[in-house]
Amino acid sequence: MVWGRRSGWRSWLLHGGLIAGAFAMIYPLLWMVGSSFKPDSQIFTELSPLPRGLDFANYARGWTLGTGMRFSVFYVNSFIVCAGAIAGNLFSCSLAAYAFARIRFRGRRVLFAVMLGTLMLPFHVTIVPQYIIFHTLEWTNTFLPLIVPKFFAVDAFFIFLMVQFIRSIPLELEEAAMIDGCGRFGMFIRIILPLIKPALVTTTIFTFIWTWNDFFSQLLYLNTQDNYTISLGLRQFLDSSGASAWGPMFAMTSLSLLPVILVFLFFQKRLVEGIATTGLKG
Amino acid sequence: MARFRRPLGENTAGYLFLLPWFIGLTVFLAGPTLVSLGLSFTDYNLLDVPNWVGVRNYERLFTQDRRYHNALMVTLTYVMFAAPLNLAFALALAMALNARIKGLGAYRAVYYIPSLLGGSVAVSILWRQIFGLGGIVSQILGFFGFEGSSWVSSPSQALWTLIILHVWQFGSPMVIFLAGLKQVPAELYEAASIDGAGPWRQFRVITVPMLTPVIFFNLVLQIINSFQAFTPAFIVSGGTGGPLDSTLFYTLYLYLQGFGNFRMGYAAAMGWILLVIIGAVTALAFFSSRYWVHYEDAGR
Known part of the structure; x- marks a missing residue:
């Protein structure tokens, strides 16, 4: 029974309210996308998000405007950083998660508690010494400070996610493998990794979104335009080109959200499950 | 991988698997946390050798630095309004969507999208325009006959634009609530109905108590996250925390001191105070949870 327990008019009322609320929620985004197709003179005089036509002039202007660098460079940089972070998280978090979920080594309870504790560690406590490390290694203004830590499982959220997942896999599979002479590493590669694919996908999606949206660490470590990511490229619209470039600015901000929206559309189910089971922030 | 063919001792295997994590913990998390504590007692500008100054950084932060006090107040105000x-x-x-409604998936997706995009620079830029002069907000207010003004450049309103931006991203806790609501046994509602309890009473007597663990979880998460907000304040204020420091978030001030003025010892002290504040607030939440959080399966 699709309409639930509610009588007709109450159901209509609920839907009316929900639709109005949904419209209010996404209106700012619609307005932004609409404005990206409008000439500057119309952007701040019209409330309607609908443009009068599909004019891509703002996109062409925005792609190169005011930065001296094309957005293609920023996109490539963002994708490199995302790919590196994803590879790092998949590698390091799955290894750690397997140990915490399955292996009975001494001190696992304490270490597990420490791992959970790092979930609450504010980024800003560690940032000064981290910066000093990367400065000393002369890694500033490269992608390394944004990628290398991920290969050492600094995002405990994903370890936790995978631990939960591995614990739901029956032990019998590994016991059978052990009888066949399979070591821990073999079990991990041949049995666990294929079975935790959903958790690996969730990790990939969230790492992508967080890295794509990240601003603070990119601001900290990347200083020259040829290394700028999307976040830093967009920020330049605030510094330089000033009041005359609203259209191109909205064109580039709209475009920058597209990869995240595409990922969301394709992996919605995984995302929702990921949040619901671990409380990952969106 | 011949080395791994024979079952290793569980200890060796465990430590090997944990090696990357353990290095990361030492080099990037626990180590820096301790080094940060040490640095907080020094003057350090990244080029010269750190100069030991005792508790002077803390003394200045607690007693003299008015901008710091302001940043603390701004952040506390933000957390106090934005999180709840x-x-x-x-x-x-979540309650509305849980009523076995048609089109749940579509509604959930639309309400969730702001959570997904809200942390980006793009949305912060958008917000700056929406609440700026001539933006949607001043147009709508103008339509109703109010003086159109720029919230972003008003010291009394700028912080509210950021609070609204945070509240706008309620999609991800909503999804967690939805998952929690599904766990509430339907028999409880049936029994309550039979006893003549109306919807409001059912909400108060069944839904809220059964949901308190999830509320608690979301609350802790929200507090920790909103204390650390940075991007919206930086972008909306153009990197200054203005107007008149009204959006000078704690993290933004830390950034300006540490990486704008290169007063890294000072920034480290601020980082440690933030750690203590977040730890204390979280501990308070845990302590208070004994009195209001109801664990159904406590004995299981």
């Missing part, structure tokens, strides 16, 4: 309002919307919408 966000959760209130999240719970209300």
Whole structure:
């Protein structure tokens, strides 16, 4: 029974309210996308998000405007950083998660508690010494400070996610493998990794979104335009080109959200499950 | 991988698997946390050798630095309004969507999208325009006959634009609430109905108590996250925390001191105070949870 327990008019009322609320929620985004197709003179005089036509002039202007660098460079940089972070998280978090979920080594309870504790560690406590490390290694203004830590499982959220997942896999599979002479590493590669694919996908999606949206660490470590990511490229619209470039600015901000929206559309189910089971922030 | 063919001792295997994590913990998390504590007692500008100054950084922060006191107040105000309002919307919408409604997937997706995009620079830029002069907000207010003004450049309103931006992202706690609501046994509602309890009473007597663990979880998460907000304040204020420091978030001030003025010892002290504040607030939440959080399966 699709309409639930509610009588007709109450159901209509609920839907009316929900639709109005949904419209209010996404209106700012619609307005932004609409404005990206409008000439500057119309952007701040019209409330309607609908443009009068599909004019891509703002996109062409925005792609190169005011930065001296094309957005293609920023996109490539963002994708490199995302790919590196994803590879790092998949590698390091799955290894750690397997140990915490399955292996009975001494001190696992304490270490597990420490791992959970790092979930609450504010980024800003560690940032000064981290910066000093990367400065000393002369890694500033490269992608390394944004990628290398991920290969050492600094995002405990994903370890936790995978631990939960591995614990739901029956032990019998590994016991059978052990009888066949399979070591821990073999079990991990041949049995666990294929079975935790959903958790690996969730990790990939969230790492992508967080890295794509990240601003603070990119601001900290990347200083020259040829290394700028999307976040830093967009920020330049605030510094330089000033009041005359609203259209191109909205064109580039709209475009920058597209990869995240595409990922969301394709992996919605995984995302929702990921949040619901671990409380990952969106 | 011949080395791994024979079952290793569980200890060796465990430590090997944990090696990357353990290095990361030492080099990037626990180590820096301790080094940060040490640095907080020094003057350090990244080029010269750190100069031991004792508790002077803390003394200055606590007693002299008015900008710091202001940043603390701004951040506390932000957390106090943004986190609970966000959760209130999240719970209300989760309740509405939980009523076996048609099109749940579509509604959930639309309400969730702001959470997904809200942390980006793009949305912060958008917000700056929406609440700026001539933006949607001043146009709508103008339509109703109010003086159109720029919230972003008003010291009394700028912080509210950021609070609204945070509240707008209630989608992810909403999804967690939805998952929690599904766990509430339907028999409880049936029994309550038979006893003549109306919807409001059912909400108060069944839904809220059964949901307190999830509310608690969301609350802790929200507090920790909103204390650390940075991007919206930086972008909306153009990197200054203005107007008149009204959006000078704690993290933004830390950034300006540490990486704008290169007073890294000072920034480290601020980082440690933040750690203590977040730790204390979280501990308070845990302590208070004994009195209001109801664990159904406590004995299981």
